[in-house]
Amino acid sequence: MSKSEATSALKPAQFGGRIRDLxxxxxxxxxxxxxxxGISVGxxxxxxxxxxxxxxxxxxxxxxxxxxxxEVFIATPRPSExxxxxxxxxxxxxxxxxLRYEQLSTTLAGGTLTSLIITIPxxxxxxxxxxxxxxxxxxxxxxIRQTLGASEFIMNEGDSMHFMGDTPHSFSNxxxxxxxxxxxxxxxxxxxxKLKTKQTIREGTRET
Numbered sequence: 664m665s666k667s668e669a670t671s672a673l674k675p676a677q678f679g680g681r682i683r684d685l686x687x688x689x690x691x692x693x694x695x696x697x698x699x700x701g702i703s704v705g706x707x708x709x710x711x712x713x714x715x716x717x718x719x720x721x722x723x724x725x726x727x728x729x730x731x732x733x734e735v736f737i738a739t740p741r742p743s744e745x746x747x748x749x750x751x752x753x754x755x756x757x758x759x760x761x762l763r764y765e766q767l768s769t770t771l772a773g774g775t776l777t778s779l780i781i782t783i784p785x786x787x788x789x790x791x792x793x794x795x796x797x798x799x800x801x802x803x804x805x806x807i808r809q810t811l812g813a814s815e816f817i818m819n820e821g822d823s824m825h826f827m828g829d830t831p832h833s834f835s836n837x838x839x840x841x842x843x844x845x846x847x848x849x850x851x852x853x854x855x856x857k858l859k860t861k862q863t864i865r866e867g868t869r870e871t
Contacts, residue, residue, distance in 0.1 A: 678722075678736040679713040685729045686711075699728035754782075761787060767845075778847040783807065788835035796849040798832075799825045805842025808835045 686696050693711075697704040701724055702717075709715035717725070719733070726733040747767055754765045763782040780803070791810070800809070801823040809816045810833045811826055817837070818824065826832065828848065836842045 679711040681736055682707075682725060682729075683711040685731060685735070689729060691729075696725070696728055700724040768847075776847060776849060778845070781844045781846050783834070783836040783842040783844065785836055785838065785840055789833045791831050791833045792828075793831045794828045796828045797825070798828050798846065798848045799823065800834075800847075801845040803843040803845055805836060805840065806838035807842050807844070808837045810834070 686693070689696075691699075693707055694704045697707040700707070700721070702721060706715060706717075707725075710717050722736055723733045726735060752765050752767070754763050756763050761784050765780040765782075767778040767780060768776055783805070800818075802818045802820050804820050807818050809818055809824060810831075811824070812830050812832075816824065834844075
């Protein structure tokens with residue numbers, strides 16, 4: 664390990680922002696989280712502003728209160744782990760759909776974003792869904808019909824939409840061929856749960 668790497672490894676972790684973001688996502692007040700973790704609200708406020716450093720035990724208590732692993736606060740990925748390369752990402756599909764997916768987002772401790780490229784076959788129509796979190800879609804190619812509540816939008820290459828997931832929504836491919844979407848959302852566990860039932864696709868064929 665070089666001197667610069669050793670110095671960097673000794674820098675104190677600053678995780679106050681992660682705690683604050685997770686607390687707000689869980690819709691907890693400072694007092695509620697402090698009570699659950701067994702610490703004072705004043706100390707928690709200092710921790711969230713990176714003005715105080717909790718012990719590992721306190722971090723573990725905060726993690727338990729927030730329903731996450733303690734590694735969320737202390738694991739810092741290397742910059743190289745944040746990069747994915749075109750042609751190196753392995754597409755996958757789920758057992759019950761003809762959609763194909765390509766994961767862009769990486770595993771990031773405390774991260775809440777999932778990002779995918781979705782290939783949509785001609786004439787495909789999704790079910791209507793609603794859920795917590797935000798979504799942002801960008802049409803990379805083709806033409807889709809996107810519904811959002813009672814509204815309907817025809818979207819072509821380059822068009823985008825940003826919306827809250829709790830509004831019922833669906834999409835369909837109404838073009839002459841495949842369509843591709845860049846999808847980004849703030850559901851931190853959506854991909855991991857789906858990957859348990861994935862089928863990888865290599866060279867355009869499904870592996871079973």
